Amino acid sequence: MQKVGIDAGGSLLKIAFQERGVMHYKKYPISELESAISWLKAAAPNIMAALTGGKAHILQERFFPSGTIIPEFQATCEGVRLFLLEEGRKTPDPYIIVNVGTGTSWHLVDGEKYERILGSGMGGGTFMGLGMLLTNESDFYRLSELAVTGQKENLDLRVKDIYESDAPPINGDLTAANFAKGLSVKHSPSDRMAAVTNMVAETIMLLTLQAAAIHKVKEIVFIGSSLIGNPSLTKTLETYMKMLGLQSTFLKNGEYCGAVGALLSI
Numbered sequence: 235m236q237k238v239g240i241d242a243g244g245s246l247l248k249i250a251f252q253e254r255g256v257m258h259y260k261k262y263p264i265s266e267l268e269s270a271i272s273w274l275k276a277a278a279p280n281i282m283a284a285l286t287g288g289k290a291h292i293l294q295e296r297f298f299p300s301g302t303i304i305p306e307f308q309a310t311c312e313g314v315r316l317f318l319l320e321e322g323r324k325t326p327d328p329y330i331i332v333n334v335g336t337g338t339s340w341h342l343v344d345g346e347k348y349e350r351i352l353g354s355g356m357g358g359g360t361f362m363g364l365g366m367l368l369t370n371e372s373d374f375y376r377l378s379e380l381a382v383t384g385q386k387e388n389l390d391l392r393v394k395d396i397y398e399s400d401a402p403p404i405n406g407d408l409t410a411a412n413f414a415k416g417l418s419v420k421h422s423p424s425d426r427m428a429a430v431t432n433m434v435a436e437t438i439m440l441l442t443l444q445a446a447a448i449h450k451v452k453e454i455v456f457i458g459s460s461l462i463g464n465p466s467l468t469k470t471l472e473t474y475m476k477m478l479g480l481q482s483t484f485l486k487n488g489e490y491c492g493a494v495g496a497l498l499s500i
């Protein structure tokens with residue numbers, strides 16, 4: 235292990251390194267930054283580090299004074315490019331990367347060029363934060379599990395709830411207002427997580443639709459830790475993309491795009 239790529243984001247620390255030709259990945263809550271880096275430095279004291287993410291400068295100051303900082307959006311897009319190639323996919327061109335991290339950001343990739351085109355505060359941090367407030371659970375996997383069995387209809391007001399017996403002018407199953415049923419219908423922690431998941435997915439879907447239309451793109455690549463081990467969020471996004479006629483790819487190691495992209499740059 236001579237080189238390492240580290241992506242220190244708002245929620246998680248992602249580490250990628252190669253050993254005997256094989257890529258290894260690790261991730262830790264950002265609150266465990268100190269112990270994770272101590273492990274790495276003990277295992278490889280003279281390692282060359284490529285640092286990216288919002289906390290890259292903190293890592294450089296505290297642990298890797300000779301580490302190289304790679305701009306986050308560059309690292310992300312380079313990582314996606316590599317994973318698409320590794321998965322044997324003909325790289326679609328142009329395409330939009332949707333990075334569902336703590337928040338969500340959109341990047342337009344066209345050949346060698348990439349550009350961040352959009353951002354939203356709706357993301358994995360919303361899933362965690364609202365999830366905690368509404369269920370008293372704080373574990374990501376537990377919240378993801380709850381979301382799978384919940385009924386969002388117990389909280390979300392649908393178009394057909396407003397039109398009742400009248401024929402609605404648009405698809406009655408569409409959401410008229412997220413969480414609008416409030417306390418009027420009985421709901422469980424699972425139902426609340428399903429509604430949180432749907433609100434995040436719907437917001438991402440609507441923004442992706444507009445970005446895709448403006449930039450005339452049909453291919454969407456989803457990455458970010460919020461989607462890993464979170465089948466409800468992933469499936470909802472997948473369904474919405476199909477509904478819009480957009481082609482979607484969910485990268486297998488998509489949470490490590492930043493770390494791998496940084497590693498590639500040194």
Ligand code: ATP
Pocket residue numbers: 242243244245246247263287288334335336337338357358359360361362374457458459460461462489
């Ligand atoms: P950003 O890029 O926005 O600065 P980040 O790089 O830390 O943040 P990601 O690691 O891509 O973002 O995703 C963070 C999200 O992943 C969390 O908000 C949460 O929804 C989800 N997540 C997945 N696994 C965990 C975990 N073990 N602990 C906490 N959150 C997790």
Ligand code: MG
Pocket residue numbers: 241243244287335336492
């Ligand atoms: Mg990130």
